[in-house]
Amino acid sequence: MAGTLPRQGLDAQGCIEREGSLARVPHDFRPVVAAARDRLLDVFGGRMHSAYLYGSIPRGTARVGRSDLDLLVVLRAEPTDGDREDARLLGEALDKEFRRIDGVGTLLYSKARVLSEPERYDMGWFVACMCTPLLGEDLAEYLPRYRPDSLLARETNGDLALLLPRWRERIAAADSDEARRPLLRFMSRHLVRTGFTLVMPRWNGWTSDLTEMAEAFGLYYPGRAEQMRAAAVLGYEPTSDPAVLRSYVDDLGPWLADEYARVHGVKAPRPD
CATH class of the missing domain: 3.30.460.10 (Beta Polymerase, domain 2)
Known part of the structure; x- marks a missing residue:
């Protein structure tokens, strides 16, 4: 398919x-x-x-x-x-x-x-x-021309494991709907984009549409497809549900970070 x-x-x-x-x-x-x-x-x-x-x-x-x-x-x-x-x-x-x-x-x-x-x-x-x-x-x-290959995947989004501890801190500090809503939007978008670049070399293309990204991801990881589709929806229309935020740092995020490292490796260190 x-x-x-x-x-x-x-x-x-x-x-x-x-x-x-x-x-x-x-x-x-x-x-x-x-x-x-x-x-x-x-x-x-x-x-x-x-x-x-x-x-x-x-x-x-x-x-x-x-x-x-x-x-x-x-x-x-x-x-x-x-x-x-x-x-x-x-x-x-x-x-x-x-x-x-x-x-x-x-x-x-x-x-x-x-x-x-x-x-x-x-x-x-x-x-x-x-x-x-x-x-x-x-x-x-x-700058050079870029192909949707594993090197690009690793260097763009291969640092999710490093981000998750910071995300947990930000979630803990978000004590209102007004604080959680933009956080949920940001994290949803980041996870969808990371999920997409995980499969980007196999899909062999590029899109910035969150819905299309989630669908491309689902072709290769059907067991996580519904989670990614839901994240894409929340990337456009965020709620303030703390349970969703926790699921990002307790389930989807750690799994995605591990799978990313397995497939593409870890992003090279940056000064910041």
């Missing part, structure tokens, strides 16, 4: 195609993208090398009032605490002004870090394939 699935997200050479473009940004989200572009320049100025959009807005699948604005800012030097605070304040201001988005997330990296050898199959791949250029020079010009 898996072998009859059409290949998705790859070019004629079998490399992952870059997803998203400014042309695909839905009309309702163009004002917030324009505002983000202008304010990034105001806030970071000459410290910024380039900036990118990623996620549902440049893919053209964003939902008004439900989707967040995802930004990646590449700085000329390593980000400081001041840079992170500037990014946080910028995100809060955009979120408050534009009710059509549900939050702003901003990743900060240095140019040297993105182009470093340890990040070539992680952050480098992310910039080259998942990010849409918004400002500055596109770092994808300095």
Whole structure:
């Protein structure tokens, strides 16, 4: 059955195609993208090398009032605490002004870090394939083409075992529905994406759609398929159920981390 699935997200050479473009940004989200572009320049100025959009807005699948604005800012030097605070304040201001988005997330990296050898199959791949250029020079010009192989799987999501203890701490600290809901959304998405990249080399394709990711995973792990489908639903429409969060760190997460390490190995260590 898996072998009859059409290949998705790859070019004629079998490399992952870059997803998203400014042309695909839905009309309702163009004002917030324009505002983000202008304010990034105001806030970071000459410290910024380039900036990118990623996620549902440049893919053209964003939902008004439900989707967040995802930004990646590449700085000329390593980000400081001041840079992170500037990014946080910028995100809060955009979120408050534009009710059509549900939050702003901003990743900060240095140019040297993105182009470093340890990040070539992680952050480098992310910039080259998942990010849409918004400002500055596109770092994808300095990066290779990427195939959906075991190396990419290991270096993108082969660190789940290291994350689980932190997740347990965050779950323990989440003492309200308001705190648990975004946590459930984040963890659901992370687990679905990890489940997908586990099977990505066998499936031989790429998708960023959580439902499609869960279905691809289920082709190879039918015993866990319903869990992954449920996580995909919660990735789009999260609840605040603490039992689900516990199941992620007590059952699905540990199993997935062990299976990932068995199939692809463990992600190479990073400074942070």
